[in-house]
Amino acid sequence: MNRSRLFLLLVGFGLYGTLASPALAQDSGVVFAGGTVSDGVSAFAGGVVSLPGARLGDGLAIRGTVNGGTYHYRTQGVRIDAEYYGGEVAMVYQTSGAWGWANASVGARVTDTNLDPFDPANRLEGTRYDLALQAEGVAGKDWRLRWFGSLGVFDETYNLQAGLGRKIGDDETYAGLEVGLQGDPSYRTGTGGIFIETGLGKGWNGRLSGGLSEQAARGAKPYASIGVSHVF
Numbered sequence: 001m002n003r004s005r006l007f008l009l010l011v012g013f014g015l016y017g018t019l020a021s022p023a024l025a026q027d028s029g030v031v032f033a034g035g036t037v038s039d040g041v042s043a044f045a046g047g048v049v050s051l052p053g054a055r056l057g058d059g060l061a062i063r064g065t066v067n068g069g070t071y072h073y074r075t076q077g078v079r080i081d082a083e084y085y086g087g088e089v090a091m092v093y094q095t096s097g098a099w100g101w102a103n104a105s106v107g108a109r110v111t112d113t114n115l116d117p118f119d120p121a122n123r124l125e126g127t128r129y130d131l132a133l134q135a136e137g138v139a140g141k142d143w144r145l146r147w148f149g150s151l152g153v154f155d156e157t158y159n160l161q162a163g164l165g166r167k168i169g170d171d172e173t174y175a176g177l178e179v180g181l182q183g184d185p186s187y188r189t190g191t192g193g194i195f196i197e198t199g200l201g202k203g204w205n206g207r208l209s210g211g212l213s214e215q216a217a218r219g220a221k222p223y224a225s226i227g228v229s230h231v232f
Contacts, residue, residue, distance in 0.1 A: 026055075027055060027056040027057070027231050027232065028049065028050045028055055028056055028232065029047060029048055029049040029050060029056055029061070029231075029232055030047060030048050030056060030229050030230065030231045030232070031045075031046070031047040031229065031230050031232070032044075032045070032046055032047065032227065032228065032229040032230075033045040033046075033227070033228055033229075034207075034225065034226050034227030034228060035069075035225070035226060036223060036224070036225040037223065037224050037225075038213055038221055038222065038223035038224075039071060039072065039213075039221055040069055040070045040071035040072065041069050041070050042067065042068070042069030042070075042071075043067065043068060043069060044065060044066065044067040044068075045065070045066055045067075046063065046064050046065030046066060046088075047063070047064060048061050048062070048063045048092060049061060049062055050094070054094070056094070056231065057094050057095070057096030057101050058094055058095065058096060059093075059094060060091065060092065060093060060094070061091075061092040061094055062089070062090070062091065062092065063088075063089070063090045063092050063105060063107070064087070064088070064089050064090075065087065065088045066085075066086070066087045067085070067086050067087070068083070068084060068085040068086070069083070069084060070082065070083045070084075071084075073187075075119060075121060075122075078117070080115050080116070080117065080119050080122070081115070081116045082113055082114065082115050082116070083113075083114050084111055084112065084113040084114070085111070085112050086109065086110055086111035086112065087109070087110055088107050088108065088109040088110075088132055089107050089108055090105040090106060090107025090108075090132060090134065091105060091106060091107060092104070092105040093105070099139050099140075100137060100138040100139035100140060100144075101137055101138055102135070102136070102137030102138075102139075103134075103135065103136055103137065104134070104135045105132075105133070105134045105135075106131070106132070106133055106134075107131075107132045107134070108129070108130075108131065108132065109129070109130040109131070109132040109152060110127065110128070110129050110130075111124070111127070111128050111130070112126065112127045112128075113125055113126065113128070122186075124155065124184075128154075128155060129154075130152040130153060130154045130155050130157070131152070131153040131154060132150065132151070132152055132153075133150070133151045133153065134148075134149065134150045134151075135147075135148070135149050136148040136149070141167070142166070142167045143164065143165070143166055143167070144164070144165045144166075144167070144174050144176075145162070145163070145164055146161075146162065146163040146164075146165070146178075147161070147162050148160070148161040148162070149161075152184075155184060156184050156185050157182075157183070157184045158181075158182060158183060158184070159180070159181075159182040160180060160181045160182065161178065161179070161180040162178065162179055162180070163176055163177065163178035163179075163195060164176050164177055165177075165195065165197070171198070171199060172198060172199035172205075173196070173197070173198040173199070174196070174197050174198070175194070175195065175196040175197075176194070176195060177192070177193070177194055177195075178191075178192070178193055178194070178195050178209055178211070179191065179192045180192075187215065188215065188216070189213055189214070189215050190213065190214050190215075191211060191212070191213045191214075191223065192211050192212060193209055193210050193211015193212065193223070194209065194210065194211060195207060195208065195209035195210075196208055196209075200228075203230050203231040203232060204228065204229070204230050205228070205229050205230075205231075206226075206227070206228045207225075207226070207227040207228070208224075208225070208226055209224070209225045209226075210222065210223060210224040210225065211223060
């Protein structure tokens with residue numbers, strides 16, 4: 001089964017590339033949104049809100065994310081067009097310091113996938129519920145390392161991302177390289193590209209990236225992604 005399903009910033013990938021720096025003492029949360037265009041189209045939006053007694057980057061928080069998109073694949077010579085919608089609610093443990101920040105979370109995920117025509121071999125058809133484990137973070141100042149990992153326990157889905165960027169000038173602008181690997185038991189997609197991210201003022205941060213994705217059953221395809229966040 002060849003499944004062109006490039007999420008990159010989706011399905012638990014919400015904070016990757018959006019929170020550029022350790023949060024300030026008065027910050028309590030962050031909202032984020034973005035999307036990716038490749039063989040298909042995907043989009044997401046969500047937020048993290050610290051629980052009472054905690055703050056953004058320190059202590060417990062709740063994260064909520066919604067997402068949706070389209071993709072296609074071929075099986076036995078037949079093209080299958082798919083659209084999906086989903087959401088996730090997770091409990092997050094946050095830590096941060098002069099070195100950067102890191103989060104770890106566990107949550108519940110629901111995804112509804114519709115296929116045209118129906119594919120009886122695709123077990124992700126219909127409404128699926130999953131246990132989602134996730135970790136992400138940022139470390140460094142002049143050179144900045146980002147990482148993200150997400151695992152769907154029951155559906156055996158995974159999404160691994162990493163990026164290394166260099167600070168440009170005196171402001172919060174970084175540019176660098178990113179790589180990724182995602183899939184489930186029926187497919188695997190690798191990605192590689194470049195990114196640039198910068199502070200946009202008044203708590204806003206933006207990120208653009210692009211490159212190539214590859215699957216064993218097809219040639220390399222370009223992708224482009226955008227993400228934006230706001231700390232409050």
